[in-house]
Amino acid sequence: MRRTSDHGMWIEKLAWGAIPDGFKRIVDARGCRLVVRQDQAAHIDFSICRDDPNAVADASRYQGRGVLQSVKLAHGETALIRLYRHGGFFRGVTGETFFTWPPRPFRELAITEELRRRGLRTVEVYAACVSRPVGPFYRGWLITKQLVGAEDLWSAFQSGMIQRVGLEVALRAVAESIRAMHREGIYHADLNLKNLLLRVEEHGVACYVIDYDKARFFLGRLPDAMANRNLTRLGRSVGRLDPEQKFFPPVAWREFVSFYHAA
Structure with missing residues (x-):
């Protein structure tokens, strides 16, 4: 029995x-x-x-x-x-x-x-x-x-939202949300520009990370090697969607990475 x-x-x-x-x-x-x-x-x-x-x-x-x-x-x-x-x-x-x-x-x-x-x-x-x-x-x-008023990061570049809120403000919000996710030991298996939602809220611009299908949990903070792999995946998304670097030039990527490490 x-x-x-x-x-x-x-x-x-x-x-x-x-x-x-x-x-x-x-x-x-x-x-x-x-x-x-x-x-x-x-x-x-x-x-x-x-x-x-x-x-x-x-x-x-x-x-x-x-x-x-x-x-x-x-x-x-x-x-x-x-x-x-x-x-x-x-x-x-x-x-x-x-x-x-x-x-x-x-x-x-x-x-x-x-x-x-x-x-x-x-x-x-x-x-x-x-x-x-x-x-x-x-x-x-x-x-x-539905997250009312939100746009994914790639759409936000094309719609003019990034220009309205400021590139630095947007990149800092994205960097802080990804850093917070990594502090919780989360590896996002499909981190890309379309899985990052930006929204203007009362206290500024906020970034929401979505689509946690196949995400992996680690005990404590995400290991540095895995965090760097996640950022590399995001970088490939930038290169694939914006190959001419019209919206996301190399200087913007370097600024984003510096915001990430400072968060």
């Missing part, structure tokens, strides 16, 4: 992962799974995670590996819906289908919520959902609260 109970607990942990306080788990008749913030459960259900997101949502100007969807919830807030997609080699092989358990949306929800609890600037996750097309495979969605 004990072995049966332990096996059941192991299966439960594999299926859900660590669910933060304040969230509830729901399973529908098809075996789809939803983790939703308790104070949002009246507004978010499985319909928000349909195979055709356009059935319930509109295209958002925010983008990651694909266009995000946005939906107006009953209480007036706007939620952003991100369908998980593979990058790199797996993009053309498995596309939107995953087989790693616990599901990646549930893991990202737990990581993001923990970072918010520690006081780091990131988005508020409303829910995460997975559907089961066949066997151990799943498709996943993450639903977050």
Whole structure:
């Protein structure tokens, strides 16, 4: 009996992962799974995670590996819906289908919520959902609260936001948020200009780090080698998006690095 109970607990942990306080788990008749913030459960259900997101949502100007969807919830807030997609080699092989358990949306929800609890600037996750097309495979969605007035760093360069707030102010805000993340022992597996959101707030410009899918936790401060690797990854993003160095010249990168080490 004990072995049966332990096996059941192991299966439960594999299926859900660590669910933060304040969230509830729901399973529908098809075996789809939803983790939703308790104070949002009246507004978010499985319909928000349909195979055709356009059935319930509109295209958002925010983008990651694909266009995000946005939906107006009953209480007036706007939620952003991100369908998980593979990058790199797996993009053309498995596309939107995953087989790693616990599901990646549930893991990202737990990581993001923990970072918010520690006081780091990131988005508020409303829910995460997975559907089961066949066997151990799943498709996943993450639903977050829209950060009103925010622009990703790359968009901010192009829209004129950086010119309005000042390049030095913007770079300092970004450097401070990344430094704070590294102090908490977090390695961001996909640090790039589109995963850094800038917003003008009452006390100045703030930077929010998002998309913690595949992030890694280290005990204590992130080792210097890993922190430098993270900055190098960000630097590659700069080179890829701005190869002509029109928005982010070398002098700006050096200034950013100096702000990072001073933070």
